[in-house]
Amino acid sequence: MDLPDSIAAIGEQLGADREIVADPRLLNSADVFAAERQRLFLRPWVAVDHQSRIEEPGRYVRFEAATRSILLVRDAEGELRALRNVCIHAGYPVCEAEEGPADRLICPYHGWEFAADGRLVEPDLSARIDPARLRLASHPVYVRDGLIFVDLSKPAAATDEVEDISITPDIVPDWLPEANVTARSRYATNWNWKLALQFVRSSPHLFSHDPESDDFVVFGPLSLMSAQPNRAILVRVIPRSAAHTDIQIIRMAPPATPLENGPDRLAEALRQAGDAETVAEGAPLDRDFFSWYWSFMSAG
Numbered sequence: 484m485d486l487p488d489s490i491a492a493i494g495e496q497l498g499a500d501r502e503i504v505a506d507p508r509l510l511n512s513a514d515v516f517a518a519e520r521q522r523l524f525l526r527p528w529v530a531v532d533h534q535s536r537i538e539e540p541g542r543y544v545r546f547e548a549a550t551r552s553i554l555l556v557r558d559a560e561g562e563l564r565a566l567r568n569v570c571i572h573a574g575y576p577v578c579e580a581e582e583g584p585a586d587r588l589i590c591p592y593h594g595w596e597f598a599a600d601g602r603l604v605e606p607d608l609s610a611r612i613d614p615a616r617l618r619l620a621s622h623p624v625y626v627r628d629g630l631i632f633v634d635l636s637k638p639a640a641a642t643d644e645v646e647d648i649s650i651t652p653d654i655v656p657d658w659l660p661e662a663n664v665t666a667r668s669r670y671a672t673n674w675n676w677k678l679a680l681q682f683v684r685s686s687p688h689l690f691s692h693d694p695e696s697d698d699f700v701v702f703g704p705l706s707l708m709s710a711q712p713n714r715a716i717l718v719r720v721i722p723r724s725a726a727h728t729d730i731q732i733i734r735m736a737p738p739a740t741p742l743e744n745g746p747d748r749l750a751e752a753l754r755q756a757g758d759a760e761t762v763a764e765g766a767p768l769d770r771d772f773f774s775w776y777w778s779f780m781s782a783g
């Protein structure tokens with residue numbers, strides 16, 4: 484897929500060390516969004532949640548990443564699987580609920596049933612079709628320091644060994660694997676994802692109990708974490724279309740910390756930030772942002 488002109492122009496301007504003059508289509512074009520989905524959104528590893536969300540065998544939770552719907556399933560043996568929520572019969576979603584029991588995943592359209600490991604169990608077509616083709620597509624999934632990471636760039640079978648996911652050790656609290664998730668929230672915006680990400684990166688105080696905090700641990704292109712001694716917040720930027728992006732946050736604290744009921748500073752900040760145009764002025768996409776962006780988009 485060739486890069487749209489508006490993206491290629493960023494590379495030319497960076498290469499010539501010229502001032503970056505961003506084409507407005509970078510924030511609203513479906514072609515740009517398609518190229519970004521292919522070259523950037525699918526990059527590993529995206530941190531999607533905390534393991535406490537899905538500890539019990541026989542449960543699933545549904546999440547979205549890179550415009551895909553994924554079912555995170557803990558099978559009867561306790562193994563985590565990241566299954567594409569696309570039925571192999573006619574391509575409809577197998578599950579529309581946020582979470583539920585996963586002994587069997589039953590597609591509501593024509594009733595095909597899948598085991599928690601993604602195998603088709605009903606109808607039994609194995610006499611006519613290679614069983615390897617009779618399963619939901621899946622992706623590598625990995626748990627590190629209690630956080631669940633998924634690699635959407637390749638099928639699960641392609642990964643025998645998972646590379647180490649780098650997390651700077653001294654800024655990850657040692658309680659993180661046993662953390663209590665104290666709040667989980669999702670915020671819809673009508674901003675392009677680049678504006679949403681830049682807003683998050685330029686507002687670390689909104690994701691921290693420490694007003695001095697100014698840094699994130701970054702996982703892949705679209706997930707990051709703010710970590711302090713007694714709090715951590717996982718932030719996900721979820722592109723839905725060129726002009727719609729969700730921001731999800733998962734607040735974590737040491738075990739037995741009560742659920743949070745305080746004021747929602749992020750909701751208020753998003754409301755005050757206004758429309759996409761105002762956000763672009765408040766947290767502009769600068770040369771550093773475009774250098775980061777181009778490192779993904781130019782990599783093919």
Ligand code: FES
Binds near residue numbers: 592
């Ligand atoms: S699309 Fe799932 S059973 Fe037909």
